[in-house]
Amino acid sequence: MPTLIALLFLPLAIIVAQLALGATGGLANGIYKLAFIIPPVIYCRVHGIRIGRDIFRWQNWRNDLGLAMLLGPVAAAVFLGLYAVLGPLVIDKQAIAAKIHQQFSVSAGTVLLIAPFTILINSLVEEFFYRGFAFGLIASRRPVLGTLLPAAVFTVQHLMFAYHWVGPGMIALGVVALFVFSLIAQALYAKADSIVAPWIVHIFGDLAMMAIALELVSLGDG
Numbered sequence: 001m002p003t004l005i006a007l008l009f010l011p012l013a014i015i016v017a018q019l020a021l022g023a024t025g026g027l028a029n030g031i032y033k034l035a036f037i038i039p040p041v042i043y044c045r046v047h048g049i050r051i052g053r054d055i056f057r058w059q060n061w062r063n064d065l066g067l068a069m070l071l072g073p074v075a076a077a078v079f080l081g082l083y084a085v086l087g088p089l090v091i092d093k094q095a096i097a098a099k100i101h102q103q104f105s106v107s108a109g110t111v112l113l114i115a116p117f118t119i120l121i122n123s124l125v126e127e128f129f130y131r132g133f134a135f136g137l138i139a140s141r142r143p144v145l146g147t148l149l150p151a152a153v154f155t156v157q158h159l160m161f162a163y164h165w166v167g168p169g170m171i172a173l174g175v176v177a178l179f180v181f182s183l184i185a186q187a188l189y190a191k192a193d194s195i196v197a198p199w200i201v202h203i204f205g206d207l208a209m210m211a212i213a214l215e216l217v218s219l220g221d222g
């Protein structure tokens with residue numbers, strides 16, 4: 001159990017180190033993403049856990065696809081709705097666009113270029129790590145800890161790059177939205193007994209996030 005928890009926090013530790021060093025480019029992003037893959041794969045190999053059967057559970061891929069196709073658009077609509085309604089009230093879009101451009105040196109074209117990878121591959125990597133690996137293995141031994149801890153780390157990870165762009169109110173809203181999203185994805189993973197259903201929901205969520213990112217980056221380009 002201590003090893004599982006340490007591996008769960010490893011990507012966060014790498015992100016903190018990169019932010020402290022000011023390393024936020026594409027190479028830094030690739031390095032911390034490797035922490036979602038290589039250490040869990042090694043852990044599974046050492047402990048005789050078959051990733052396809054025991055983590056992804058591809059054999060059950062058809063389970064709850066209808067539910068996922070319902071929840072996915074709902075998640076996207078919630079994210080976009082919150083942004084549309086509350087965004088103009090609590091965030092300075094122009095200031096955030098400038099910070100994104102300064103910190104990551106991205107343009108609207110860059111966002112569109114990386115969108116397919118982020119939406120399809122990055123979402124699968126995160127589902128493998130947070131739902132299949134962390135939630136699946138920890139919750140099987142400690143249900144409460146396994147339910148709450150991966151959801152909390154998932155939430156923190158997704159807010160770490162944005163916490164200084166927005167005020168406390170938007171951060172609090174983001175915490176609630178992401179934590180609930182993670183709990184729903186975990187419950188869907190447990191219900192479907194497969195990574196595919198929560199992956200579909202995650203894809204829809206990332207579609208909404210990329211749409212928001214595209215708007216903000218376009219403001220910076222202008």
